[in-house]
Amino acid sequence: KDFQKVMEAKDQTAPGLHFVGKKEELIQAKRSFRTLEGRDILIIYHEGVFHAVDSYCYHAGxxxxxxxxxxINGxxxxxxxxxxxxxTLTEGECLYKGKDPREKSPVTRWYSKGVKQRIHVVTESDGNVFVKLSVSPAWIESDYYQGEKGKVERAKA
Ligand code: FES
Known part of the structure; x- marks a missing residue:
């Protein structure tokens, strides 16, 4: 147990781990906006779970x-x-409803366009909540609306 505590304490000072607020405050707020390393993030508390996503929609900000x-679809x-x-709040995938014309009798179902919105990692320790920004190097479409350039693009959209 002590070992776990030490590891947690270490984690809190780990580079890239941002304290974003007290758990109780974030639960009450349900949605909290934070800017971490110049990136605008939305922290959501929904049905007992925290999520952190890029704040601006990848489609048009x-x-x-x-x-x-x-x-939707579980x-x-x-x-x-x-x-x-x-x-989706856990993967950042965009879901859409459609039919596959190659099927004999096409039925409408949910499909994924793939990961479009950057999702970040939320952790809790001793009533404190932390976010670690996604470091996935691949371009994710929501990146477009972040930062100074993104501000201009959002205003145009
Ligand atoms: Fe989000 Fe278009 S659906 S900006």
Whole structure:
């Protein structure tokens, strides 16, 4: 147990781990906006789980902060208020409903467009909540609306 405590304490000072608030405060707020290393992040508390996602929708920079949350196809999604794109909170995938014309009698079902929104890692320790930014080097479309250039693009969208 002591070992675990030591490891946790170490984690909290680990590079790239950002304290984002007290657990109770974040639960009460449900949605919290933070800027970490120049990146605008939305921290969501929903049904007992914390999520951290890029704050601006990959499609055209919509404010995910104001989106509803719904379970779609077994996955918790935030619905962008701008054009209603559905983004999974754990993977950042965009889901859409469609039919596969190659099927004999096509039925409407949910499909994924792939990962479009960058998702970050949330951890808790002793009532404190931390976010570690995603370091995946591959370009993810929501990257476009981050930073100074993103600000200009969001204003245009
Ligand atoms: Fe989010 Fe278009 S900006 S759906």
């Amino acid at each position: 919509g404010m995910l902060q104001n989106g509803d949350i719904e379970e 996955k918790m999604c935030i619905i962008c208020p701008k054009h209603k794109y559905k983004i």
